[in-house]
Amino acid sequence: MISFESDYIAGAHPKILERLAETNMESLVGYGDDKYCQMAEEKIKKVCNRSDAKVHFLIGGTQTNQVVISSMLADYEGVIAATSGHISVHEGGAIEFTGHKVLALEGTDGKLNASVIDDFVTTFHNDGNHEHMVFPGMVYISHPTEYGTLYSKKELTDISSVCRKHNIPLFMDGARLGYGLASRHTDVTLPDIAELCDVFYIGGTKVGALCGEAVVFTRGNTPKHFITKMKQRGALLAKGRLLGIQFDTLFADNLYMEISRHAIDMAEKLKSLLKEKGYRFYLESPTNQQFIILENAQMAELGKHVCMSFWEKYDDSHTVVRFATSWSTTEEDLWELKKWL
Amino acid sequence: MISFESDYIAGAHPKILERLAETNMESLVGYGDDKYCQMAEEKIKKVCNRSDAKVHFLIGGTQTNQVVISSMLADYEGVIAATSGHISVHEGGAIEFTGHKVLALEGTDGKLNASVIDDFVTTFHNDGNHEHMVFPGMVYISHPTEYGTLYSKKELTDISSVCRKHNIPLFMDGARLGYGLASRHTDVTLPDIAELCDVFYIGGTKVGALCGEAVVFTRGNTPKHFITKMKQRGALLAKGRLLGIQFDTLFADNLYMEISRHAIDMAEKLKSLLKEKGYRFYLESPTNQQFIILENAQMAELGKHVCMSFWEKYDDSHTVVRFATSWSTTEEDLWELKKWL
Amino acid sequence: MISFESDYIAGAHPKILERLAETNMESLVGYGDDKYCQMAEEKIKKVCNRSDAKVHFLIGGTQTNQVVISSMLADYEGVIAATSGHISVHEGGAIEFTGHKVLALEGTDGKLNASVIDDFVTTFHNDGNHEHMVFPGMVYISHPTEYGTLYSKKELTDISSVCRKHNIPLFMDGARLGYGLASRHTDVTLPDIAELCDVFYIGGTKVGALCGEAVVFTRGNTPKHFITKMKQRGALLAKGRLLGIQFDTLFADNLYMEISRHAIDMAEKLKSLLKEKGYRFYLESPTNQQFIILENAQMAELGKHVCMSFWEKYDDSHTVVRFATSWSTTEEDLWELKKWL
C-alpha cells in the first residue's frame, strides 16, 4: 500500500548506505571522536558560515530536545514553547522528566510570536511573586513547525531580538530543517538560522538518514562537559561513526539540499493534485507536510488504499489528516495516490 | 500598618502555643510516631467519617502537593490542574522538579469543570499517538480555589465521577479548607470531601497553625512506603510532635471550624465595607479571600496605609488586589481599614 | 521511661516558646523576609565573623542537605561523602532523588581524610574515561559526625585546602554543630568553620529548636535564585518567622552555646557513669552521642527501663547502642539511668 504516513517510512538515502559499507571495516574510535564526525562537523560549520560553532551528533529528535534543553537550563528555569510544540505534547513529558516545565504559549499555525514571548517574559519579571514561579530560561521553536509552517526571516529576527533582549537562548528544533530550507516560500537560509539562534539542530532522521540529528551550538556556547551530559542521559552513541558518516555524506555535494528539494517538489505536486480534486486544506503549508480535512467516511475509504496520518479531530464528522512527502517519495507514489483520490 | 496581605501574617492560635508549652518537656519519639500525631489522626478520621483513612502530617502546601502528587503518579503520568492552579503557576515548578507534567486545563474562576476533564481524558485515550503523550494520572483541584471560589457538592460529585470512571485519583488541595467549610455559601462538608476525593489535605498554615498540613488518604490507599517517600523528598519532620500537637489542638473542641467561621465573618464584613464604599469586585468569592479591582493611583495611595496583595494586572490602568481575612483578623482591623477606604 | 534515645526527644528550649508567644500576633511578611529572620541572620553573621555571609533558614537536616547539595552541583557532578555519612545511608536517597550521585569514600570513625579526598579527585581527573564518570563537585562532611566524632582544626584545614586546590566547595552538615563547638576536646570555632567551609549549617532541631537549620553561605556564594530553588524543592516555609524567631532567640545572650555546653556536661557525666560501671565503648566520642557495645540480653533488659537507640549489629551476640544527651537532659535523668546500669 502506498504510504504518505510520515517522512520516516523509508531507510536511508542510498549514498549513505554505500558510504557505511565502504567505511565498514575501518578501525575508528568511539563516542564521536572519529574522523567522520570531525569531517561532518567541518562541513556543517562551513555551510552555516560559523567558524565558532560546535557540532554534536545525537540520535533522534526527542532525545535531542531533551538533552539540549536540560543541558542549557538552570534548574529554576523552564522552556517557552508553543502549545502545539513537539515538546509540549508529543514527547511523553521528556522535558518534565528532566525536571523542567514547558511554559506553553498559544501560537498561530504552530508558530510563536515575538511579541507574545516578550509580553510573557516581561510580565514574569514584573510579577511580585516571580520568585515562586518557573523562570523562562529558553525559547523553543520548530522550523518547519509541527504544522509544516515556516517562520519568515523577519519573524525569526524578531524572536531572536526578544531572546537577546532578555538574555534567553533561542533553540530551533530542525527535525525537518531541510524541508524548510528547500521550500519555495522561505527567505530563511542556514547562515541566517546559525546567526539568529543560539542552538539548533539539523534533522537527519526525517531527511534521508537512518537516524541522527546534528546539534549546532552556534557561538562557542556548548554547555560545559556536554559529552558527560549526553552520557548521563543515555544519549552518547558508542559507534559515533554511524552518525558522523551519515552527516558527512548528507553534507557532501549538496546532497542534503537536493533531497530536501525533491521532497518539496513532490509536496508541490501533491498539493496540486489535492487542490484539483477539491480537497479542503486545514492550513497553507509551504513544506513537505500537508494537512487535509476529510469527512470521516471518506477518510475510512481512502485509508483502505493509502497510508496517511491521523492528525486531530476537526469536528464530529471530520478529521484532519496529514500527508507527508520526503526524500524517498516518487512520481509513482503520486500516480498511485491519484487513482484513489 | 494594618494588614490584609494574606492569611498567614500571624503566628498560631494561642491554644496551640499553650499546648506546645504544656507538652514541651515530654519525651516523644520522632518522625510522626508520637501519641499526639496518633490522637490528631484519630480526631481527623472521625470528623471525616472515614475509619479506613490514614493521615500523614506535612509541613507546608507546596511540599504537600509535591509529595502527594509525585508519590501517587506513575512516571509516565502527569496531573490535571486548572491553568490558575497553585501547582500550575506558583510553586516554582515543584511538580516538574519531580519529573511530572502539569496538564493545565482552562478553568472558570479557578475551578475545573467535570466535562472538560472528561473530554480531555477521553480524547487522550482516543488519540492514536497517546503512547507519545503524558498520561493523565490524577486530577488536582483546590477548594477554596486560588480565587476564593468553591465547588458545589454537585460539581465535586461530577468531577469525582469522571475520575472514577477513568480510574484516576482525585486530589484536593485544602490549604484553606477551613475557610471553604465555614463559608455561608457551601453545601460541601468534610465527610463529603472524604467520600468524593481519594486524597486531600486539611490546611493548617493558613488556618491557625504555625505550619502543617494534614494529608488524608481516604480509603486505605496510602502509597507504599510513604514514610520513605517523605524522607526522600526532605519532607519528614524529626519532631513530628510539632505537627501532631497542632492538629490535635485544632481538631479538639471544634476549634478548626470556629476559627474558620470567624475568618468568614470577618470576610463578610469586609465585603460589606468594600461594597458600601463602591469598590469593584473582580469576582464573587464566598470565602476569606476577596479580589478587588483598583485604579493604579488608588492602589498606591491605599497601599500607604493598608497591606494587601498584588494579584494581577487588570489593564494598563487597573490592578486586581487581594484582601485576605483569617482566624487572626479582628474587628479593630476592619475599623482601621474603613478609615482608609 | 527515661530516654536517651536521641537529641530531639523534647520540644524547644522554653525561651523559644516564650518568644513565639510574645511575637505571636505581630503581622509579618512570609517566606523569610520578616524582621526576625533578618535579626537572626545578623547575629549569625556576627558570631561567624563573616560580613559577606548570607544565611537562609530551612526546616530539617535531610531537607537542608538535599536543597544545598542539589542547588550547588552542576548536573554532571556528584558529592563526595563518607560511606557512613548521613546522606550516604540515612536520607532515603534524597540526594539521588535530585539526580546526583553520592560518591562514597571510606572514612575513619565517621570522618573523611584530606589525602583520601585528594587522591580520589586527582585520580578522577587523570582517568582517560572521566568524561564517562560522575564529576566530584562538592565535599560533604558532618561535624560532629554520625559517630559523635570531631575534626581537629588541622584536619579541617587540610580538607579545606584540598577542596580549594580542586575548586570544589566544602559543605559541613552541622545538624549537631552546637555539641561540636561546646565539646571539651575541640580546637575548632565557629569563625574557623565559616573561614574553612564554603557552606555549612547550624543545627536547630537537635539543639533546642522545634525545627530549623540555619544555612550559612560563607562568602557571597549563595546559588542564584536560591529562594526559587527552595520553593521548587518544597522547602520554603510560609511563616518564615517560625525559623527566624527561633534562631534569633538561640543566638541572643549566647543561648546556643550555653545549652550545647549543658548537653556536653551531661554527656561527660554519662560517660563517667558508663565507665565506672565497666561498659565497653564502641569508640571515643567527645560530643553528646555515646556508643556502647552491649551483650544482646543485657540490651534487652536495659531496654525495659531506658530508651536508647539501636545503632548497628556488632557481632552475633552484641549490639552497638547509642545514648544521646541534649540541651534537655537533666541530672535527674542521669540518676534514674544509674539505677538501671
Added chain:
Amino acid sequence: MISFESDYIAGAHPKILERLAETNMESLVGYGDDKYCQMAEEKIKKVCNRSDAKVHFLIGGTQTNQVVISSMLADYEGVIAATSGHISVHEGGAIEFTGHKVLALEGTDGKLNASVIDDFVTTFHNDGNHEHMVFPGMVYISHPTEYGTLYSKKELTDISSVCRKHNIPLFMDGARLGYGLASRHTDVTLPDIAELCDVFYIGGTKVGALCGEAVVFTRGNTPKHFITKMKQRGALLAKGRLLGIQFDTLFADNLYMEISRHAIDMAEKLKSLLKEKGYRFYLESPTNQQFIILENAQMAELGKHVCMSFWEKYDDSHTVVRFATSWSTTEEDLWELKKWL
C-alpha cells in the same frame, strides 16, 4: 595502526549492511511496530525458549541500563550492583539522573556473590531505620562482567534464588552476551539466562551491530506503558526498523553465535600469544576482553604500534591495559600484533 582498543571499533557485520540495503526502500511504520522488529522478537523468544517473553529494542548499553532500571524500580528503591559495575562507575551517573541510588557492593573480579547480596538485603530489612534508607529493589549483574569474567550456572542460580526469595528482579547487562555464551568456559546458556533473570539484554553494539540492544522481559513482566517510558527517556527510535533488521539478521542462521565464537577464537589465540611472550595477566578472563599488566615504559612503546585500552593504574610503575577482540578481529590483526609484542 592495529587496534584491540574495544569491541566496537568496526562498523557492522556485512550481512547486516546487506540486509539494510535490501529492505531500504520498503515503507515501514515507525517506533518498533514494523515487521522486522516482530520477526526479530520471534526469533529471540525462540532461542530463549520463552514464549511469554517480550522483546524491546534500544540503542545502546547505558541507555538500556537507564531505561530498564528506572522503569522497573519504585521511587524509594535503588539497584544493587558491584562497585566495578558499569552503572556504578562508567555511565556518568545515568541511574542517579533518574532519581535512583546504585547500592554498590564489593564483588570479586567484577562478579557479585549471592550470599553478599542476601546479607545486604536481609540486614536492610532488619535495620530499625530502614524506612530512612534506600530500599534494595533490583539486582544488576553484567555477564560477561566489565573484567570479562563469567558467572557459572551455579552462581547465577544462587543469585536468582536470593532475588526470588526477596522478591527483587534480577537484571543482566548483556552488552557482551554473545562473547559470554560463546566462551569455552561457560555452562550458562541463553535459555538458562532467560529462566533465571527477570530481564536481560542481548548486546548488539559490541557484537556485530551498528547499534542496538535487545531487551528481554522474560515472563510477561514488561513495565506498564513501556513505550511511553522509552519515549519519555528519549530512547524510542523513530526508524525502529534499524534495530529490528539488525537483530533479525543476527538471529537468523545462528549468526550471533557464530561471530561471537569467532571473537572467542581470536581471544584464545591472543591469550596464547601473550602467554608465550611472558605477559602478565591481571586476571583470568574466559571471554573476549583480556587484561594485561604492563610496565609503564613498555605500555608507551607498545602503544606506538597497537591501540589498546588504558584500564586502571596498577601501581606507580605499572598499568592494567585491555585488549579486546570482536567479531571483526582477523588473523592478520594477530600476526601484526605479534610483531610488536
